[in-house]
Amino acid sequence: MKLTVIGCGYLGATHAACMAELGHEVLGMDSDIDKVHVLNSGKAPFFERDLDNLLAKHTASGRLKFTASYAEAAEFADLHFIAVGTPQQHGTAAYDLSHLFDAVTKLAPGLTRPAVVAVKSTVPVGTAPRVAEFLREHAPAGDLVQVAWNPEFLRESSAVEDTLRPDRLVLGFNAPRSWAEALLRQAFGKIIEAGTPTIVTDWATAELAKGAANSFLATKISFINAMAEVCEKSGANAAELADILGHDIRIGRRGMRPGLGFGGGCLPKDLGGFITRADELGAGEATGILREADAVNARRRRRVIDLTFEELGTDLRGKRITVWGAAFKPETDDIRDSPALAVAQKLHDLGATVTVTDPKALDNARKLHPELDYADDPIAAVEDADLLLHLTEWPRFTRIDPRQLATRTTSPKVIDARGTLDLDRWRDAGWITRALGRS
Ligand code: NAD
DSSP states (O other): OEEEEEOOSHHHHHHHHHHHHTTOEEEEEOSOHHHHHHHHTTOOSSOOTTHHHHHHHHHHHTSEEEESOHHHHHHHOSEEEEOOOOOBOTTSSSBOOHHHHHHHHHHGGGOOSOEEEEEOSOOOTTHHHHHHHHHHHHSTTGGGEEEEEOOOOOOTTSHHHHHHSOSOEEEEESSTTOHHHHHHHHHTHHHHHTTOOEEEEEHHHHHHHHHHHHHHHHHHHHHHHHHHHHHHHHTOOHHHHHHHHHTSTTTOSTTOOOSSOOOSSSHHHHHHHHHHHHHHTTOGGGGHHHHHHHHHHHHHHHHHHHHHHHHHOSOOTTOEEEEEOOSSSTTOOOOTTOHHHHHHHHHHHTTOEEEEEOSSOHHHHHHHOTTSEEOSOTTGGGTTOSEEEEOSOOHHHHTSOHHHHHTTOSSOEEEESSSOSOHHHHHHTTOEEEETTOO
């Protein structure tokens, strides 16, 4: 089957490569010509496990190509997935849909024969009818262009696996048993045949699905972080509390790790976008719990600042702080709304000299935060530091021997904001340890 993927960032490049892996002939389209060149050379313009392999395999096999031309994309196939960014608008929590409507506007003139436009980007509920109306008016094929909604649940760091073996598929249509449904069932044929739960629903439910899923995940993280605040005051241990709660299958341990909270390109903006849209719809009362989840998340970042004050005093001028972690989570180079960089930036603003290290995200961090210092080696980075902050839980950091590290600093103090350091070992090695979720 021939199909296109319009917008080839973290989601779209992965989707395009995985669709080729499933046997389709895929044309990826992105307005960023540099990205197109990198993708055509069989490489990912960002770090995502296994993606380079798939891109190399299928650009070589000829099943996968990339272009910056809308005309070429419109001509190439009758099924077009849209995966452009829907970031947060400047100054509000609402989604910025300008990339989506730019893509639809530029694709429309080329749609001269029946086509299906399947949107994967995360949007506020109510966007699908606007896209459909626009295409009906502006595509030469008019009514013969059908719109489908196909929200994406992949997680960066396991995006390829999540795309090839998703835990569910959601397909939203405005008409039952449409041609759009037939085409999408064909595109996802192997995944559906593998027994993946496939929910066919209306546009609105499909649009809401992603925002609701991320709102739940954010709330789950903030729930255990709210418990962590109580643990810090009461002498309890939030990680062990999470273990205890997690054994209840109605609760579950996954996605419930106390720590510095959530960040990234999706959870924070989807939470904000969901709340904003619910307000617009007159359902604002329903989102009180989500506002609180957001507030708890912000407090975790402040807690690390407070612990820093407790260790170094409130005047941070002249203090040297090493931060382990820049990516918003391990196994990605994505620094969008990274909790680690937010804390690093705040400490810099308070006068500290902050040196950041990260296995994959340093290039991105350097571009966004040129005011911070950077180091490649996490061990050398602690030299002369007054304090070490563990803010992104890369396995590489967890494996470092605290005994060896203690010999590199005259101020062996660490704050573990992610709960993955073996603090007993660190204390035995002479470190003063502080952590989130423990007194
Ligand atoms: P991204 O910023 O990495 O990628 C967006 C891509 O779209 C970029 O390559 C950009 O150049 C391209 N683009 C922008 N405007 C364009 C246009 N008019 N025409 C063609 N290309 C254009 O973003 P992302 O993380 O891949 O997210 C994309 C969408 O998928 C968002 O709505 C996001 O919420 C959603 N999503 C992302 C993930 C994830 O883990 N990253 C998971 C599920 C859903």
